[in-house]
Amino acid sequence: MRTIRKAVIPAAGFGTRFLPASKSQPKEMLPIVDTPVIQYVVEEAVAAGITDILMVIGKGKRAIEEHFDRNFELEAELAEKGKQAELDAIRAISNLANIHFVWQKELKGLGDAILCARNHVGDEPFAVLLGDTLLESDSPVTRQLIRAYERYQESIVALEEVNPAKVSRYGIVSGKEISQDILLVEDFVEKPAPEEAPSNLAIAGRYVLTPEIFETILRTPPGKNSEIQLTDAMRSLVASRAMYGMRFRGRRYDIGNKLDFLKTNIAFALMRDELRADMAAHIRTVAKTLPAPDSGKRG
Numbered sequence: 001m002r003t004i005r006k007a008v009i010p011a012a013g014f015g016t017r018f019l020p021a022s023k024s025q026p027k028e029m030l031p032i033v034d035t036p037v038i039q040y041v042v043e044e045a046v047a048a049g050i051t052d053i054l055m056v057i058g059k060g061k062r063a064i065e066e067h068f069d070r071n072f073e074l075e076a077e078l079a080e081k082g083k084q085a086e087l088d089a090i091r092a093i094s095n096l097a098n099i100h101f102v103w104q105k106e107l108k109g110l111g112d113a114i115l116c117a118r119n120h121v122g123d124e125p126f127a128v129l130l131g132d133t134l135l136e137s138d139s140p141v142t143r144q145l146i147r148a149y150e151r152y153q154e155s156i157v158a159l160e161e162v163n164p165a166k167v168s169r170y171g172i173v174s175g176k177e178i179s180q181d182i183l184l185v186e187d188f189v190e191k192p193a194p195e196e197a198p199s200n201l202a203i204a205g206r207y208v209l210t211p212e213i214f215e216t217i218l219r220t221p222p223g224k225n226s227e228i229q230l231t232d233a234m235r236s237l238v239a240s241r242a243m244y245g246m247r248f249r250g251r252r253y254d255i256g257n258k259l260d261f262l263k264t265n266i267a268f269a270l271m272r273d274e275l276r277a278d279m280a281a282h283i284r285t286v287a288k289t290l291p292a293p294d295s296g297k298r299g
Contacts, residue, residue: 109227133205137250
């Protein structure tokens, strides 16, 4: 039985929705409370038992490399000032996993980014965790996927039900439910119009893929936005072999736009023991100052 030893985290995009902040700082390094988004993603992979991680990065992403490397000058300063808790925290970051980097030379889509991992992954199945999506759950979603993979030994993606009006934001799956929370996939469609979507089951930024995906990506022509879409490659692969979807147990936090980024910061602050009470009190205070929603009625 093959299991999962490696993970790939694509993090090469420009993050134009977060300009001007993302002009000099990768969007994956934007903080959720006090921790960069991509660190949460790495921690999920590690919690799932994966310690060999390849990040696919692009121009302007050097800060990601530096974040996961040691900073001896900062460590020395913290030690001199007796800030042991802070020192332990930053040392722990560089010891999370064996993290490697490869450059996506041209931004040609998620499929092309995954192809950049081919030499590192070799002929093994591997996990993919998108670097701008956080999934919160009792059991790490990547671990849930790995367990399902170990049962079926075929590619499997995490799924969540989304508002049908918003399916055009996601890769959408149709399939037949074969057991609790598990679907045998029939089709993948990248960002369909609501009237063309086969379901409202969206790919939630986590995958376990078999190495056959690489040859399929090589044969996949550019799709939406003239990019090589991973969803299109999976659609081709499912025509020749079984693939599965898993409704994960947990909640997805998408930081792909400013509003969701702000909502995620609030949600994560409310999860922190040292911040919860003060944040909740602040929210209540602010709420009292807001005008009532317009009912739409006219006097």
